[in-house]
Amino acid sequence: MARKSNQPEKKLLVIEDLRVSVEEKEILHHVDLEINPGETHALFGPNGSGKTTLLMAAMGFPSYHITGGRILFRGEDITYLPLDQRANLGIGLSFQRPPTIKGVKMRQMLEICGKGEKDPESMAQSLDFEEFLDRDLNDGFSGGEIKRSELLQLMAQDPDFFLLDEPESGVDLESIALIGKVIEGLLQRETITHEGKSRKELKRERRKSGLIITHTGYILDYLDADIGHVLMDGELACSGNPREILKTIKERGYDECVRCCVNR
Amino acid sequence: MGLTQEDKKALAKDAREKVATFGSDIDMDAFTPETDEHPYVEDISSFSQTEREQMLKAGVDLGAKNRSGTFVQKNLSVVHGRSSQEGMEIMDIEEARDKYNWLYDYWWKAVPVDMDKYTARAELHQEHGYFIRSLPGVKSIYPLQACLYLEEDNLAQDVHNIIIAEEGSELHIITGCATAPHVRSGLHVGISEFYVKKGAKLTFTMIHNWAGKMAVRPRSATIVEQGGLFLSNYVCMQPVGTLQMYPVTHLVGEESTARYNSILVATPGSEMDVGSRVFLKAKGARAEIISRAITTGGKITARGHIKGEVPGIKAHLECKGLILSDKGIIHAVPELEGHRMEVDLSHEAAVGKIAQEEVEYLMARGLSEEEATSTIVRGFLHVEIEGLPPELKAEMDRAVEISEKSLL
Numbered sequence: 001m002a003r004k005s006n007q008p009e010k011k012l013l014v015i016e017d018l019r020v021s022v023e024e025k026e027i028l029h030h031v032d033l034e035i036n037p038g039e040t041h042a043l044f045g046p047n048g049s050g051k052t053t054l055l056m057a058a059m060g061f062p063s064y065h066i067t068g069g070r071i072l073f074r075g076e077d078i079t080y081l082p083l084d085q086r087a088n089l090g091i092g093l094s095f096q097r098p099p100t101i102k103g104v105k106m107r108q109m110l111e112i113c114g115k116g117e118k119d120p121e122s123m124a125q126s127l128d129f130e131e132f133l134d135r136d137l138n139d140g141f142s143g144g145e146i147k148r149s150e151l152l153q154l155m156a157q158d159p160d161f162f163l164l165d166e167p168e169s170g171v172d173l174e175s176i177a178l179i180g181k182v183i184e185g186l187l188q189r190e191t192i193t194h195e196g197k198s199r200k201e202l203k204r205e206r207r208k209s210g211l212i213i214t215h216t217g218y219i220l221d222y223l224d225a226d227i228g229h230v231l232m233d234g235e236l237a238c239s240g241n242p243r244e245i246l247k248t249i250k251e252r253g254y255d256e257c258v259r260c261c262v263n264r
Numbered sequence: 265m266g267l268t269q270e271d272k273k274a275l276a277k278d279a280r281e282k283v284a285t286f287g288s289d290i291d292m293d294a295f296t297p298e299t300d301e302h303p304y305v306e307d308i309s310s311f312s313q314t315e316r317e318q319m320l321k322a323g324v325d326l327g328a329k330n331r332s333g334t335f336v337q338k339n340l341s342v343v344h345g346r347s348s349q350e351g352m353e354i355m356d357i358e359e360a361r362d363k364y365n366w367l368y369d370y371w372w373k374a375v376p377v378d379m380d381k382y383t384a385r386a387e388l389h390q391e392h393g394y395f396i397r398s399l400p401g402v403k404s405i406y407p408l409q410a411c412l413y414l415e416e417d418n419l420a421q422d423v424h425n426i427i428i429a430e431e432g433s434e435l436h437i438i439t440g441c442a443t444a445p446h447v448r449s450g451l452h453v454g455i456s457e458f459y460v461k462k463g464a465k466l467t468f469t470m471i472h473n474w475a476g477k478m479a480v481r482p483r484s485a486t487i488v489e490q491g492g493l494f495l496s497n498y499v500c501m502q503p504v505g506t507l508q509m510y511p512v513t514h515l516v517g518e519e520s521t522a523r524y525n526s527i528l529v530a531t532p533g534s535e536m537d538v539g540s541r542v543f544l545k546a547k548g549a550r551a552e553i554i555s556r557a558i559t560t561g562g563k564i565t566a567r568g569h570i571k572g573e574v575p576g577i578k579a580h581l582e583c584k585g586l587i588l589s590d591k592g593i594i595h596a597v598p599e600l601e602g603h604r605m606e607v608d609l610s611h612e613a614a615v616g617k618i619a620q621e622e623v624e625y626l627m628a629r630g631l632s633e634e635e636a637t638s639t640i641v642r643g644f645l646h647v648e649i650e651g652l653p654p655e656l657k658a659e660m661d662r663a664v665e666i667s668e669k670s671l672l
Contacts, residue, residue, distance in 0.1 A: 059628055087630040095628075099621045103643025112639070113629045136643075157629055 012037045012074060012161060012209050013058070019068035020050075020057045026067065027053040028234045035161070038206035040187050042220060042242040043213045045231035046254045051213045052096065054231065055163040058211070059093045060086045073161070092159030094150035094167060100138045106149065107133040114156035123155050127182060143170025151182050162186060162210035168219045180222025183212075189223045217246040230257045269368065272377045276387035279378035286565070287508025287537045290479045292385060295420035295451040302341040308334060314445065315413065321502075321666060322440025323471040323659035324411040330655050333396075335410040339419055340391040351402030352435070353395065354410065357424055360395035367395070370426050374457040374485035374514070382481040386422050386455045393423030393455070398433035398464070407436040407469075407655050412454065414478075415444040420451040427456065429464035429492070436653050437466070441480075442473045449477035449505065458486035458494065462517065465493045469656045471663045472500040472507070476533060480507040490517030490546070495651055499660060500536065501529035501667030503562075508537040510567060515542060515549035515577075525647050526555040529667060530562025532591060539567025539597070544577040544607075551579035556645055558585070559592025560671060569599040572607030579608070585615035586644055588671075642668060 013035040020028040027050045035041055045051045057064040058071060060083040070079040078086055101109075110120040110133075124130045127148045132141075141149060147167055154162060167183060168176050184190055188206045197205075212219060220242060228242030230249075237257055238245070248256055267275070283289050305311065308326045311319075316326050319336075326334065333347035333354040342356040353360075361367050377387050394410045414421055429435040441452065452474075460466045466486075474480060488494050494513055513522040524540035542551035557564045570579040585594035600609040618640050626636035645664050649657065 061624055061628075082627070082633075083624060084627040084630055084632050084636075087628055093628055095625065099619060099625050101622050101625070101640060101643055103646035104639060108639075109629070112626070112631060115630070153629060 010036065011072070012039075014072040015058070015069070016072070017069035018057065018066065018071065020053055021065045021067050022053060022063060026234070028057065030069070031234070031236055033229065033236065035209050035211065037209055038203065039226045040189065040210040040212065040223065042225040042228040043211055043231060044228060044245060044249060049231045050234040051231050052165055055093060055165055055211065055213065059083065059091060059163055087157070087159070090160035091163065092154045092157045092161070093163040094147075094154055094165055096165045096169075098138050098146060098150065100136065102136050102139065104137045105133065106135055106137055109137050109153060110156045113153045114158070118156045120156070123152055126155070127152050128178065144172060144175045147171050147179055148175075151179065151186070155182070155186060160208060162208065162212075164210060164212040166213050166215055168214065168216060176218055177222070180219055183219065184223040187223060217250070220246065230254070232257065267372070272372055272387060275378040276384040279384035280381055280388070282378065282380045282384065284380040284382060284481070284508065286510060286567075287481070288506055288535065290451065290481065290506070292381070292420065292451060296416070296418050297389060297420050299339050299416050299419055302338045302343050305336070305343045308336075308344055311336075318442045318444060318473065319411045319413065319440055321663065322411065322442040322473040323438045323469065323663055324409045324440040324442075325659070330406045331409050332404050332406040333408040335394045335396070336413060337392055337394070337411070337423065338413045339416055340421065342392050345394065347408065349405055351399040352404055352408060353397040353399070354408050355395050357393040357395045357426060360426070367426065370428065370457060370459060371424075372457075374459070374487050375455055375483050379483060382453045383455060383483050386424055386453050386483070389420070389422045390424045391422055393425040395426050396435070396437060397428040398430060398435035400430040401432045403434035404436050407438050407653060410437065410439045412439070412441045412452070413443070414447055414450050414452070417447050418449050420453070422453045423455070425454065425456040427466065427468070428459045429461060429466040431461040432463045433461075434465045435467070436656060438469045438471070438656055438659055440471045440473065443475045443478065447475050449475065450479070452478065452480045452482075454482045456482065456484040458484070460486065460488040460492035460494050462489045463491045465651070467495040467497075467652060467656065469497040469652070469660060470499070471659070472504065473502045474504040474507070476503040477505040479505055480509075482509040482511070484509065484511035486511070486513040486522070488513060488515050488517060488520040488522060491519045492517055493521045493651070495523045495649070496525070496540070497649060497652065497660060498524070498526045498538070499663050500538070501527065501664065501671070503531045503534050504536065505533070506535045510539045510541060512541045512543065513551070515544045515551065516546055518546045519548040520546060521550045523551070523650075524553045525649055527645055527647065527664060528555065528557045528564055528566065529671060530557070530559045530564045530592060532561030534562035536562065537565040537567070539569065541567075541569035541571070542579060543571045543573060544579055545573045547574055547576040549577045553581045554647055555583050556647060557583075557594050558641065558645070558671070559587055559589060559594055561589045561591040563593045565595045565597065567597045567599075568611070569601065570609055571601040571603070572609055573603045575604045575606035577607055581611035583611070583613040584644070586641065587615065587617055638668070641671070
């Protein structure tokens, strides 16, 4: 999609005609996606449709081979930029199944993520995670603890663009509220402000953006995503109001999305 | 009781040519057996800057206030030995032998004199070593430190050390072996016999900082009585020519415990055959052996052996190796030996390269590939040691840190 030359920095993320292969097999075919600063997008799709692949490719994991198209971040072509450089540009990802790193403490990881500028203690408090600070990273963590650990690391990293892979999966109902609230905060989507600003003002000032994979949609109860997309067989099948899409999927399944798509 | 001094001498003579079970065979005649005496140094601040620095790399801090005693042997002379806490003894083993008749009862009691040609040599050529003892019920306020320092190239140093934690006492020791910067080769044969009496606690941290052509053959054994605890930490991350040791602990008292932690790094040209073994001989005995081995091109054989001889014992062996170069070899040999039905023995061994998944995880948080790798290696080497006093933990951390820098 062509950008107007007088607004070169308007888009935060632009994905153009992206094709991605994993182990010689093409998973994503011709994906186009644009995300503006301050926007949060929800990504739906059945298992195996390529949702995680899209996030991993956007983050730059080397085993996700980009075979066509390009990715722009704030107008800069990052298609072949290494992982760490993308992280330092302001892209952060929460892992579904992060590895355990023995001997590296949660506290140390938060110092790494926050470049030593954030206080692990106070951050951990907000996620009720203080008692994990001196544990080895992800060692023996439950599903819900992994989610909290990942969000805590992102909190320290403070990226401008969040790639969240099913932040609510494997989390008990009580913790979903906590996680939802933290994500809302990270994406600057709180609806209550202490500075007496209107919602409109808040929205205008919002800088943080996100792309969130959600199966259940529970997370949408805690933050209003601006746009929803459905990924089917490696292609974005449709985009629109995330709540409507979720409602359709819940009532009629992904087949209806396909049909809707075909008839488009 | 048992063998007389003459018997031991005779056994040693017979074992002079006895090749050791493990490690390459060393031609001990290639090393100089004698050298000039060094005078006793009363004031430890008068050691040279170089000596202090080399010793510090091996964890022996001559300037530290938080030490309850210091012993230094340079080449074949004991140049310092003094305790600053009542009830803690640290001295030349020869001095202890003159002072205490009973010391012979401990001499070659834990380590067999005729184990191999190295123990035989120590009996026949021994020059000093240290004696450290905590009197009954006395707890060390600060750790005691001992350094065996080699200043002359190609010298043979044969020492015999005896360490006794008397009943109910608590003794913390850090020992470092170091060479002067110009030393390339040499032979170190060190006999260490540890006795942990009833209810006593002994922690022993040893840091080796040898030279690239050194041949090192320590021979150590420990006897732990009822309710006693022996904790041994060993760090060798600097180049060494050939190092072989397989210390053993005999848990002879009920509810006694032994824990060994070893951190080994083999640089190109280094050959290490290092293990720990624990024989659990009384009910309620517990043992844990943990080792971390990294090769950047050298060869490491990481052994471990736990033997449960009676019911109601529990022991675990953990051996992990990281290969950072295709020229390096890590050979893990964990052995479990149960002699009764009611023994609980387990082991965990893993050898491989750094997991790419872990590197990428850290890179996704903004670390470069090199930073991510070094963070993982540092984590790998970080072993949590229960019951280690903070001063000793600090020395271990420092030794690991110094070596990490040269490693990566």
